[in-house]
Amino acid sequence: MSSFGAYGGRYVPETLIPALDELERGWREALADDAFRAELHDLLTTYAGRPTPLTPAERFAPGKRIYLKREDLLHTGAHKLNNALGQAVLAQRLGKRRIVAETGAGQHGVATATVCARFGFECVVYMGEEDMRRQRPNVERMRLLGAEVRGVDFGTKTLKEATSEAIRDWITNVETTHYLIGSCVGPAPYPEIVAELQSVIGREAREQILAVEQRLPEAVVACVGGGSNAIGIFHGFLEDEDVRLVGVEAAGAASLGSGRPAVLHGARSSVLADEDGQIADAHSISAGLDYPGVGPEHAFLRDTGRAEYRVATDEEALAAFQDLARTEGILPALEPAHALARARDLDAELILVGLSGRGDKDLAEVLERLSR
Amino acid sequence: MKKLVIYLVAQPETPELAQAAVEGGADIVELGFPFSDPLAEGPVIRRASERALARGMRTNACLDVLARTRALLPETPLVPMTYAAILEAYGYERFAADARDRGASSFILVDLPVEEQPAVRRIQLVAPTSTDERIRAAAEATDGWLYLVSVTGTTGARTEVSPALAPLVDRVRAMSAVPLYAGFGISTPEQARAVGELADGVVVGSRAVEAAEQGTAALRDFVASLRSAIDA
Numbered sequence: 054m055s056s057f058g059a060y061g062g063r064y065v066p067e068t069l070i071p072a073l074d075e076l077e078r079g080w081r082e083a084l085a086d087d088a089f090r091a092e093l094h095d096l097l098t099t100y101a102g103r104p105t106p107l108t109p110a111e112r113f114a115p116g117k118r119i120y121l122k123r124e125d126l127l128h129t130g131a132h133k134l135n136n137a138l139g140q141a142v143l144a145q146r147l148g149k150r151r152i153v154a155e156t157g158a159g160q161h162g163v164a165t166a167t168v169c170a171r172f173g174f175e176c177v178v179y180m181g182e183e184d185m186r187r188q189r190p191n192v193e194r195m196r197l198l199g200a201e202v203r204g205v206d207f208g209t210k211t212l213k214e215a216t217s218e219a220i221r222d223w224i225t226n227v228e229t230t231h232y233l234i235g236s237c238v239g240p241a242p243y244p245e246i247v248a249e250l251q252s253v254i255g256r257e258a259r260e261q262i263l264a265v266e267q268r269l270p271e272a273v274v275a276c277v278g279g280g281s282n283a284i285g286i287f288h289g290f291l292e293d294e295d296v297r298l299v300g301v302e303a304a305g306a307a308s309l310g311s312g313r314p315a316v317l318h319g320a321r322s323s324v325l326a327d328e329d330g331q332i333a334d335a336h337s338i339s340a341g342l343d344y345p346g347v348g349p350e351h352a353f354l355r356d357t358g359r360a361e362y363r364v365a366t367d368e369e370a371l372a373a374f375q376d377l378a379r380t381e382g383i384l385p386a387l388e389p390a391h392a393l394a395r396a397r398d399l400d401a402e403l404i405l406v407g408l409s410g411r412g413d414k415d416l417a418e419v420l421e422r423l424s425r
Numbered sequence: 426m427k428k429l430v431i432y433l434v435a436q437p438e439t440p441e442l443a444q445a446a447v448e449g450g451a452d453i454v455e456l457g458f459p460f461s462d463p464l465a466e467g468p469v470i471r472r473a474s475e476r477a478l479a480r481g482m483r484t485n486a487c488l489d490v491l492a493r494t495r496a497l498l499p500e501t502p503l504v505p506m507t508y509a510a511i512l513e514a515y516g517y518e519r520f521a522a523d524a525r526d527r528g529a530s531s532f533i534l535v536d537l538p539v540e541e542q543p544a545v546r547r548i549q550l551v552a553p554t555s556t557d558e559r560i561r562a563a564a565e566a567t568d569g570w571l572y573l574v575s576v577t578g579t580t581g582a583r584t585e586v587s588p589a590l591a592p593l594v595d596r597v598r599a600m601s602a603v604p605l606y607a608g609f610g611i612s613t614p615e616q617a618r619a620v621g622e623l624a625d626g627v628v629v630g631s632r633a634v635e636a637a638e639q640g641t642a643a644l645r646d647f648v649a650s651l652r653s654a655i656d657a
Binding site for chain 2: 071
């Protein structure tokens, strides 16, 4: 089991521990199996559309050399598909044909519904009712893809409660069901699995930027909710000690910036929690960042100093969203708009930004905010 | 005599409710210390936990309720049941010491696997999905009795006693002589009697929490109906 210092672990009911052991064994065997890697590579290439391009954004930040890693151009419109495809192949190897997932912005739900359609799996996606309201198009997409979307109408009605309900479903149906978690959170080995499946972003981006610039970027910037697109792009540069890794959280959901060590959803990490360990509410315009926890590896990278974490406000993200649209002709999702907001005022010149998803899902929310 | 264990969520009025449960025939009272994100709970205990937290039932307030319950019930074993997040914040050994000081007989952590914090002695849980190796480890490590999670699932009423319970009892008995108390999904007197024929004790949670919401008399009557079914 990989270790993230004081973070990670398996804080789940006993019912799930044997399934996590089975998942861990299945994952190790898959990683060592060329057939698994070949099948995943084929799907990523012929189905998902990898490699995604690297786009210079010259008009967005004059005076800097910003490159966008275009996960928004991946099939289904976000990086989430990298993980969903990998875990679907894994579920098939484990003999599980029912999939449960949680979703916040709906991008992971859509990716999961997509791979379930592709593999012929039954698919149930839990989503907070507040998120169903603000990400309506993704709810409709999931249903068209054949998934059952179950609204979660208690607590914050967002990603935190949707994740808890997905885990409760998994506890109840563990013998037939794979839990296809969408971020590098949850009990071990999930953070490691998701990071490995998303690390394709960083590997590609490193090769691509070396090919264009003949040097590595000064900084790699990515948004962090649970943190899967950030961990995926960071993994390409972890050994390049001169490359700064900068994660950007929503100001109202800064688990790394203002959290404390606590346990949420099966792992110990840096969490928005009170002194008694009770989880606090997060707030963000971006449903995908509206989560009080974060992957344990990010907490570890923060403590070791290898990565630095900053915040962007709702207003800064909205401004970056509009500016990228008007200067580059790209509508980013609100989540990576946070990364764009910090990248353009970062004290560095050559910067790689993870553009983790496209903004179509956010149009209603953005238009409503701009009309106020 | 089969043991009857009643679960209540810790609230200001819990000492009197616990007393009513004992008058109705409970042998042991579990006190749920509420957590904001309780993964093992079905809707009844989740909602009761939310309400308790909204009333300020944080760790110190729960420990005070434990102490007041102990003052009313000097003889009854009292067992806090909670989540690792609470002890991560409070400190595992500090919690064990303070809970004992306020009258706890032991305690239960729903989401802390047996291999974690081995120095902190507590009642361990096993489930129908547990491997023999894990059952053996839990039976060796447990504090007094072993909690059998009778269903593959969360807490809350079911229409039938789980068919997974009898095979689980057989597997554990083949490895250990430790007393086995079964919970999760047991809500009616008929179910309690059926479970009492398999295990050494019966734990009733969600339905007891609902009865407690109706007051001490309703809880006393409900517990008495369980007691007479188990003893019949």
